[in-house]
Amino acid sequence: MFLVATEGTAAEVFGFDDVAEKARRLAGKNWSAPPEVPDFLKDIEYSRFQEIRFREERNLWRDTDSRFQVMLTPAGHYFSHAVALNEIHDGDVKPVPFVRDNFSYPSEEFAKRIPADLGYAGFRLTYPLRGPDINNQFLSFAGASYFRGVGRNDGFGLSARGVAIDTGLPSGEEFPSFIEFWLEKPDAEAEQVVAYALLDGPSLTGAYRFTVQPGDALEIDVQARLFFRKETELPGYAPLTSMFYYGENTPRPDGEWRPQTHDSDGLLVVSGDSGEWLWRPLINPASLRMSYLQANDPKGFGLIQRDRDFRDFHDLEARYERRPSAWVQPKGDWGKGNVVLVEIPTRSEVNDNIVAFWSPSDSPGAGETVDLNYTLKFGPPGISGHPAGVAVNTFLGDGNRIGGGDQEGAYRVLVDFAGGPLDDIEAGSDVVSHVSASNDTEVLEHFVEYSEPTGQWRLSMLVRPAPEQSLALRAFLSRGGEPLTETWTYELPPGVDIRDR
Structure with a gap:
């Protein structure tokens, strides 16, 4: 059951309650969009944006004995606004300042145009997943409330989000954004890293705590508290976003030689009412489709990539067989609701066209607060713990x-x-x-x-x-x-x- 949050005293050491208090206060104000980056960065071509590279020798925590490090993400292109970044060490909070020279740019002339106070779009966490000498990227936060993760042997693919609002509805989707992050500096023996995030959007604000543990599968314990400014028609909790262009169960587009092209090939749901495991293969529809799969007190749902053989795709560049699955395991009683599957028509593999999330039967009203706790995993298709055929x-x-x-x-x-x-x-x-x-x-x-x-x-x-x-x-x-x-x-x-x- 969702709980109504109550005000409490601020903790002596910065933590989730501090972020929640910021979100609560922010919810009492009118929403205003984050300042956008200059037009030349917002309108930059993707290939040129890719030439802006973070210098790995500038990794946060590189000069410490921690196995975790932090790479910083440039603002621009899809990432139209910067976020505030902070570091927590021994209970103290200090901002991570923007340094223009942390990046290499396409040219000196281009670098001169970068504002000295531009800021970062987000960050990427690294850890020696595949050997002691290389820190592998395993989790990235950048753009609205999106974040992507991988297990030990995966390549990046589908994304998770902090929240989804009115996804797929004719009224149009709202995209709340993480606007500030706090990263706890881990010690030498730490196998987990903790990050906090503040979310803001027209309809709600939110506080998040992510406890992150990399491994064969990436496991993230998520604690969230949402403050609704106004009622929304279709709130979506623990949303996942992926791509399905075509597969073995749909037509192959004219001219395509690859057998399949997708990041995920199905939706898996297990309901708390019956304990039934339900598998729904994805399609690329001719028009937008929304499916509501009843899942009262859900025990799990996720977008899964079961095709894990190179011969399923024959794509040496995209390597779709290495794309991870994502599995959401709720904690506590989430009440009555549905897992909503949104399938959007697409004519290419460039666009994410699949969204899945859980939505309550009764939407929260203006002024209400919702607490959510769940575990999110990225990794091979077996991360769900599915016991049957x-x-x-x-x-x-x-x-x-x-x-x-x-x-x-x-x-x-x-x-x-x-x-x-x-x-x-x-x-x-x-x-x-x-x-x-x-x-x-x-x-x-x-x-x-x-x-x-x-x-x-x-x-x-x-x-x-x-x-x-x-x-x-x-x-x-x-x-x-x-x-x-x-x-x-x-x-x-x-x-x-x-x-x-």
Whole structure:
């Protein structure tokens, strides 16, 4: 249950309550947008912005015995405003001043135009993840309330956010921003680092404490307190933002040679009501789609990248098989609500077009305060702790051709399941498929068989959507009346028709 925060006395050592008091006071004032960087930096081309590089010899904490270091991010391009940065050491707070020479620039003439008080857009944390001699970047905060993280063997991909407001609604989305950070200087033996953040936006302010532990998976304990200036139609807590251009279950765009292109391939949800694990493959729709998956007192949700083989993508530059998954594990009772999935049409891999977050059934009103606590993980797809068999492939084809079937207007849908208790079941065992449909979708047939080449169990369905209606399916496998797998769900809206490809 969300708690209403009460005022307390300030701590002797700077901490979360101090940031919360700043956020509370700020919420009592009218919102004003942060000052933007000069136009020449805001309008700079991406390739030229990439030429502005932080000098690693200027890393914060480089000259200490801490294994953590901090790289500073230049303002400009997507990062249209600077943030205030502070360091906490032995309880004392001191600002991290902007130093123009901390960066190298495309030219001396360009460097002269950088204001001496410009500020930084954010920061990147480093740690020797892959050996004692190199500090690897593992967490980055920059731009609005976005932050990105990786596990030991990942490359950067999807992002998390502090909060989402009215995402996907016709009224337009609001993007609150982190405007100030405080970094606790860790000692030599520290395996964690702590950062605080102050958030501000038209509808709310917020205080955050991030306790960060790098490793095979990056684990971040998040404590947040939100102060609402006004009621919002669709508040989104613990939001995740990713990219899905196309995959095995959607049409391949004309001219594309790569088999798939995405940072995440599905949404995984486990509800507190039933304990059911629900898997929803992502799509790139013809028009914006919003899905509300009931998740009262959610036990976890995340955007997952299950395709982790180079042969799934064949992209030597992007290396999508190394993109991390992200998993949110709420603490305490979050109450009634939904995991909301927003899928936005995109014609390229440049734009993030997928957002997932939890939203309460009753939106907080003006003047209300919400406390949130959760653990956020970035890493391999197993970070969710999923105990059952999982859907590793979803394939769609024409249900009226050789190999698909003989039903006009139908689809052949194949789902490969593996892992969990399935690994201990021999071929020929009495595994049963369960398939249901909605939106007047017809289920013409379904059966399950063991796939010897892959060691997986394949569910085959012949289904037909109603005219101008979404294809809508749910399925899972069982044995002896006991579920073996998560529940696979799929929706294919009108206008995304692979039978014509």
